[in-house]
Each structure stands twice: as C-alpha cells, then as structure tokens.
Amino acid sequence: MEEAIITLRRQMSEIISELWHGKEVTEQLIRKYDHQHLNQSYSSLHESETHQFLASKILSSFEKTLSMLSSSGFMVCYPIHPTTTSLPDQDCTEQCSKKRKISSLRWNEQVRVCPGRVERPPVAVDGHSWRKYGQKQILGGNFPRGYYRCAHRDSQGCLATKQLQQSDHDPTIFPVNHRGTHTCSHLEPIMISVEELRDLKSDHRHHHQQQQEMERARVF
DNA sequence: ATGATTTGACCCGC
DNA sequence: GCGGGTCAAATCAT
Ligand SMILES: [Zn+2]
Numbered sequence: 001m002e003e004a005i006i007t008l009r010r011q012m013s014e015i016i017s018e019l020w021h022g023k024e025v026t027e028q029l030i031r032k033y034d035h036q037h038l039n040q041s042y043s044s045l046h047e048s049e050t051h052q053f054l055a056s057k058i059l060s061s062f063e064k065t066l067s068m069l070s071s072s073g074f075m076v077c078y079p080i081h082p083t084t085t086s087l088p089d090q091d092c093t094e095q096c097s098k099k100r101k102i103s104s105l106r107w108n109e110q111v112r113v114c115p116g117r118v119e120r121p122p123v124a125v126d127g128h129s130w131r132k133y134g135q136k137q138i139l140g141g142n143f144p145r146g147y148y149r150c151a152h153r154d155s156q157g158c159l160a161t162k163q164l165q166q167s168d169h170d171p172t173i174f175p176v177n178h179r180g181t182h183t184c185s186h187l188e189p190i191m192i193s194v195e196e197l198r199d200l201k202s203d204h205r206h207h208h209q210q211q212q213e214m215e216r217a218r219v220f
Numbered sequence: 221a222t223g224a225t226t227t228g229a230c231c232c233g234c
Numbered sequence: 235g236c237g238g239g240t241c242a243a244a245t246c247a248t
Contacts, residue, residue: 132225134240
C-alpha cells in the first residue's frame, strides 16, 4: 500500500514533467507563430491566425491539465531545466534577529527565466498556486511589484504570501520576497481525490446506464 | 456562472 | 504627506 503510493508519486512526477515539457514547447511554437505573423511571411493571414488559435488551444489544454493535477493536491513543480533556475538567496539568514516573529518567516530568492519568457513573471514555478491581489509601482523601479497570496487562504487559512518584481538591470531575473510559509495541506486533497475518484466511477456508471437507456429508448 | 486579475481606493507607519 | 501593502469593485477569462 505504502509502496504503491511511492510508485504513484514517481509516475506522477514523470507525467507532470512531460506536461511541463509539452507546455514549454507549445509556448515556443506560439512565439514562433507570433514572429511569423509580424513578418507576414504567411500568404494567408487567416491561416496564420488559425495556427495561432490552435496552438493557444494546445497550450491551454496543457495548462488546464496541470492545474487540475495541482488542485487535486499534486505538487506541480516546474522541473529543473538548464534555461530556468531558481537560486536561493544568501540574505535569508539573520536580518530577522530582532523581536519580530513574522520576519522569521521572510526570505528572498532570485528566479531566473529564459529570455523568451521575460514577459510574464514566473509565479507558479514553486509548485504552489497563487492568486494575485495587488500591483504597485515602487520608487526607483521601472517594473511594477506584484503581490500574490496562496490560493488556499480562504479554504485552508494558509497565509503564505510573496512579492515579485522584475529586476531593472537584468529583466531575466525576478527577485522574489516570500512572507510566511505554507500551512496548506497537499495530502488532504489527495485523499479527497481518491474519494472523488470513487464517486466519479459511480457517476460514470450511472451516466452510462442513463445513456444506454436513452439509446434504447431512441431505438424503440 | 464561476473564478481570477486588474486597478484605483484605502489604510497604516513613519 | 509619502511610500508600501491590501482591499474590493469592475473587468476579464473560461
Ligand atoms: Zn499555501
């Protein structure tokens, strides 16, 4: 039983890596289409737009699958990749030596993204799901600072928060300021998903029964 | 219809 | 009053 779960975990992480890969390649494809669209190297503009539309459908299919896994309680971490790395920052140690309780839960990291992915901040690369709740221009910074909180704040009272602000000097660097650690559980949703699976199976049966009955009814 | 993002308003400490 | 952080209504996406 225990072993089966370990095996499942490993298989799931391979599946998730593959999904990330598909998502990434599709993003490359979309960028390529954008480029071609700009240069109008297509004879038909409609054809180009159709390709872009289909590619975006593929992308959202990958993203939907990933988010379904995530909301089912699986850790959907971005796999280690040569062009995308997350470096822990040094100063996370003892700037919090004062009387502050909360500050002990603060740390920084620098997320570097590949040059093609500079437009959108790398919010989900840590495997947690976040909700943006604010954005602000900060003095001396050209890029706005984005404020994110854990998506399970209401459902599980998780108070984890982070701020992202693209670096002015190197736009491929996104310094992240974490505030608070996650108290949300990933195990509970997994248990629930097992229950749901059972329900889904019976629902399916019912659905099939209903369908068969309807087919039968149509025949007669 | 539901859920997520956007964005100006609002709040709080200095 | 000013700058940084959060709220929430309007808007956007699915
Ligand atoms: Zn959390």
